[in-house]
Amino acid sequence: MSTRFFACTIVLFPLILIGCQRPLSEKPEKGVTFELNKTRKSLYDSLAYDITLWIPEKRTDSIRGEIKIQFQLSNRKSPVILDFSQPAKMVQGVRYKGEELKYEVENGHILLPARRWDSGLNEIEISFTAGDLSLNRNEAYLYTLLVPDRASTCFPLIDQPNIKARYTLTLHTPVGWEAVANGKLVEKRELKDNWYYRFAPTQPISSYLFAFATGKFSKRNKKIGGREFSMYYRETDHVKVDRNADSIFEMHAHALDWLEEYTGIAYPFGKFDIALIPSFQYGGMEHPGAVFYNESALFLDENATINKRLARANVIAHESAHMWFGDLVTMDWFNDVWLKEVFANFMAAKIVHPTFPEMNHRLRFLLAHYPAAYDVDRTLGANAIIQELDNLNNAGSLYGAIIYHKAPVVMRQLEMKIGEKLLRESLQDYLKLYQFDNAKWDDLIKIIDEKTPLDMKSWSDTWVKSAGMPSYELVMKDTLCSYAQLPDQKEGRIWLQPLQLTLAVGDSVHTLTPDSNTGNNAQWTASSGLSVFPNPDGVAYGYFSMDTLSVQTFLSNYQQYADPVFRGSQLVNIWEGFLQGDGGKPPVLLARLLGVLPKESNSLLVDYLLGRISSIYWKFLTEEQRQYFQPQVETLLWKQLLITKDLGLKNTFFKSYKSMAYSPEAQEKLKSLWLDSLRIEGLSLSEEDKISLAHQLALYNPEQSQQILNDQRAKVLNPDRKGKMTFMMPVFSADQTVRDSFFDSLKLPENREKESWVLEALHFLHHPLKQFNSIKYLKPSMDLLQEIQRTGDIFFPTRWMDHSFGGHSSPEAAAIARQFIKNHPDYPVFLRDKIFQATDLLERAVQLKSAQ
Ligand SMILES: [Zn+2]
DSSP: OHHHHHHHHHHHOTGGGGGSSSOOOSOOOSSOBHHHHHHHHHHEEEEEEEEEEEOOSSTTSOEEEEEEEEEEESSTTOOEEEEOOSOGGGEEEEEETTEEOOOEEETTEEEEOOOOOOSSOEEEEEEEEEOOTTTOBOSSEEEOOOTTTTHHHHSOBOOOTTSOBEEEEEEEEOTTOEEEESSOEEEEEEOSSOEEEEEOOOOSBOGGGOOEEEESOEEEEEEETTEEEEEEEOOOOHHHHHHHHHHHHHHHHHHHHHHHHHHSOOOTTSOEEEEEETTOSSSEEOOTTEEEEEHHHHSOOTTOOHHHHHHHHHHHHHHHHHTTBTTTEEESSGGGHHHHHHHHHHHHHHHHGGGOTTSOHHHHHHHHHHHHHHHHHTSTTOOOSSOOOSBGGGGGGGOSHIIIIIHHHHHHHHHHHHOHHHHHHHHHHHHHHTTTEEEOHHHHHHHHHHHOSSOHHHHHHHHTSSOOOOEEEEEEETTEEEEEEOOOTTTOOOOOOOOOEEEEETTEEEEEOOOGGGTSOEEEEOOTTOEEEEOTTSOSOSEEOOOHHHHHHHHHTGGGOOOHHHHHHHHHHHHHHHHTTOSOOHHHHHHHHHHHGGGOOOHHHHHHHHHHHHHIIIIISOHHHHHHHHHHHHHHHHHHHHHOOOHHHHHHHHHHHHHHOOSHHHHHHHHHHHTTSSOOTTOOOOHHHHHHHHHHHHHHOGGGHHHHHHHHHHHOOOHHHHHHHHHHGGGGOSOHHHHHHHHHHTTSGGGGSSHHHHHHHHHHHTOGGGHHHHGGGHHHHHHTHHHHHHHSOTTHHHHHHHHHHTTOOOHHHHHHHHHHHHHOTTSOHHHHHHHHHHTHHHHHHHHHHHTO
């Protein structure tokens, strides 16, 4: 029906549509397409919402809502398309100037027919029932989490980031509930049956940033330097709250002061409140005026490690930085979502690093970002930082390692390229020019381009708008050696970046910095015993090949290299070389890394080494080779676990031992630890550690698995953890039919709701020791992927694929993935890429094993 009346509009009023980019001639698709977004952007102005919600005490009772939507239209005879992804029955009526208006509900939209709208402000009123999907309703509290396009699951609106609006909110809550929202609280009335809260209109903000939380929260206030902060929280341990509250307020105050100084713009959103939510989905979410955090990330235990304290400072600085980067200036379309994330991280590092002088931030940056980015960028499914996005309902597919790990590397390169001062000036201009509005990456590049003679556009095309990474090759010809970027066969790009090379013969060390304009081409005369260590400072990004002799020299003289960043960078080079097939056979590298491990004491590097050792052990060795290495691996890890003094490292070694040591003797040790008949000094095992031990023992010993797990479950007090154990139990069964029916149960969305439970179950279901029994689940897992993308959280499709293929290393498993891609030529590219990314190590393992 809607198709018909939109078609009518075109026939009857052809001239009126000239000013508009595209006629809304067809029934809109589900979600917000790029076209609908563009059309609406050109139509609407002065958008404002006044929302009232009646929240019942009982979690399952529905929430009644009323919304007044004000807007001005550039084309007064246009139909109006609102977003509300709920069934028609959730809309009770639409009124305009006091009269009922005809409307249709189609594909998650409310369609209002074309009519003669007023030239000034129009106001429509809608009565509706709020959708629960993104209201996170719990027994005594609820909170919104509406990113990227979930506001429209809750109430009717125009749910796209580039039409900013003012939101006014009224809440009727159960008696005794606190409430916090983006706007300042202007009125609170404690009535007999409910409490009434009225919040002031917000500044213009994007729909994904609208937020409120209400429930049984405690509240604290603090004034620092003229700024008032309020904190809402659920934690009942007052000692814990006392210990943390002041530092949380102070870190926010410090971050906001720093950002005002850096940007030259005062904090734009008036009041600043925070709500600490138990089991919040992310570390934090940057709602202007009402930032939400995961409570456990902010309320730390007494002896919190430096990593935990650093992570807390980081998330506070990150969300504070979003107030300018993301909230004040917002991306135009979600394909630029990386931009707000990269700036928030970039600013957070500047704010936080000086307050943690004991941490090697360069090493942390290297190991946190480069390996994870290479894990995607070396694959057939590599994506650019800026990706195409046809519909907002696919926005979740944009998130991944390239946004979170390659983008920070590229941003650091940008700052090195143009200098700190110029970058800061450009960012200040960008924020001033686009405040309370939207901007694209290209808008920033244009600003920078005007300030520098450098060709920023082609730099951006290479690094930001195309996928993949440069490869560098060492060539030795007679007496001449050269190191250079390989020509880019496909696109002819030159990757401009600073690259260093360290040349060493014995004690004589020399560092070259080849010109980046020539692809970092360097030449020198060969001399015997010369080692070449590319990228010694770990700044450049790409594949840096090394020759066998240099690799050997580095690994045999490992202790001589004093700089942890140098060691980290060479280890990364060696690992990438191994995956490219340039690094020799898996058993050879494994033996060498096991030799290096006891010589390393830096906890970040130990972590990295253990990750590579585990990967070779489970994925790149044949069954016989793994049995050959097993005693050596077990003995070494046990020894390190006992002798290391550092408690953090002790835990790391314990985790590795548990996941790699499965000989009968090792199982005995694990069992004794689980039963407390064996204790290791300095290693205390929490309830969660005990559950994890029970899972591991059940995996290694399927016949006894149910007994072990039943015993463990009986001891668990926490109801969440108990529930998780029950959920995962069938995965460990010795009976294949039980495992089969568990897998089949995952085909129903309600059985996938607890995504972290599902992922852990998949890890054990597809464990390398079980891979030949679980190979049959691979194809059905890929068959489900599109549905999983529709129903799951933004990170779930990638993780579903990674956990399904993670344990597999057989040619048969690789063939199943290849066949699936071949059989589905029209498969959505971004999901196909996820399959390529998830099977990259599998493919390489198959090749390396067959080459032996
Ligand atoms: Zn963020």
